Amino acid sequence: xxxxxxxxxxxxxxxxxxxDFDAYFAYIMDKELxxxxxxxxxxxxxxxxxxxxxxxxxxxxxxxxPKDSGRxxxxxxxxPPYERLxxxxxxxxxxxxxxxxxxxxxxxRKGLMFEALCALIEELFAxxxxxxxxxxxxxGNIACCTLQEKLGFTFWGTDRFDDTELIIQVxxxx
Numbered sequence: 001x002x003x004x005x006x007x008x009x010x011x012x013x014x015x016x017x018x019x020d021f022d023a024y025f026a027y028i029m030d031k032e033l034x035x036x037x038x039x040x041x042x043x044x045x046x047x048x049x050x051x052x053x054x055x056x057x058x059x060x061x062x063x064x065x066p067k068d069s070g071r072x073x074x075x076x077x078x079x080p081p082y083e084r085l086x087x088x089x090x091x092x093x094x095x096x097x098x099x100x101x102x103x104x105x106x107x108x109r110k111g112l113m114f115e116a117l118c119a120l121i122e123e124l125f126a127x128x129x130x131x132x133x134x135x136x137x138x139x140g141n142i143a144c145c146t147l148q149e150k151l152g153f154t155f156w157g158t159d160r161f162d163d164t165e166l167i168i169q170v171x172x173x174x
Contacts (some may be wrong), residue, residue, distance in 0.1 A: 001060055001078075001129065006119045012065045013116055016056055016075065020063050022091035023072035024052055051117050064103065074103035074113065076120060082134045082168055086157060094131035096122070108143075117151055125173040132172045139165040 005065040006013040016024070025048050027033065042048050055061040055077055064074035081096040103113050134155060137144045145167060153169035160166065 004060065004120070004123060005061060006123055008069055008115050008119045009121075011112060012114055013062050013076070013119060014065070014068060016052070016061045016063045016072070021049065021052055021073045024063075024075070027073060030103065030105055033102055053121055058117065060097075060098070062120070064112065066107070066112065073103065073107045074116070075114060076101040081132070082136055085156065085168065085170065088156075091132060095129060096132040096134065097130060098134050100135070100138065114150065119148070121171065123149065129154060130173060133172055134168060134170045136161075136166045136168050139167055145169070 003015050004013065006016075027044060028042065028048060028051075039163070042051050055075075060078035062076045062078075063072045065072050065074065077100045078097040078098065081098050085091055085096070099117075101117065111174060113160065121133065124133065133153075134156070135144070135148050136159070138154060139158075148169045148171075152170060153171045155170045156170045158167055
């Protein structure tokens with residue numbers, strides 16, 4: 001996929017760069033955020049760097065940078081679509097991605113993630129020929145499910161990953 005670079009009123013959304021690592025480390029080491037992302041194995045700078053590098057090399061890993069601070073405070077990653085979803089006849093032969101996202105605790109409840117996701121969804125659906133997006137969310141993550149529903153995602157199903165129940169929601173390109 002051609003690199004994504006989006007400007008919104010308050011944000012720059014662009015691929016993560018190596019120089020973003022310290023800011024990523026600062027927000028991703030929050031225990032609550034790690035739990036919601038399933039990053040329990042990220043315990044120190046070394047394991048965090050490994051995760052950061054893996055995301056940069058294996059996904060479309062976008063940094064969220066407020067224009068007023070210029071410091072990365074969150075991310076959105078585009079992964080291959082949820083595997084069970086691709087076997088659903090409604091999605092076979094369609095282009096899709098699975099979204100994961102995180103934002104620093106200090107930046108929550110400001111509408112920044114909603115702003116970023118709206119802009120990214122518009123870019124993907126209008127200019128990148130994407131047919132659908134999915135999100136897998138831990139059952140108890142009400143804030144994430146609420147945000148997805150606000151964006152227009154609808155319930156598709158559930159699954160289990162290890163001991164965690166996941167809710168799978170989907171947004172189709174109209």
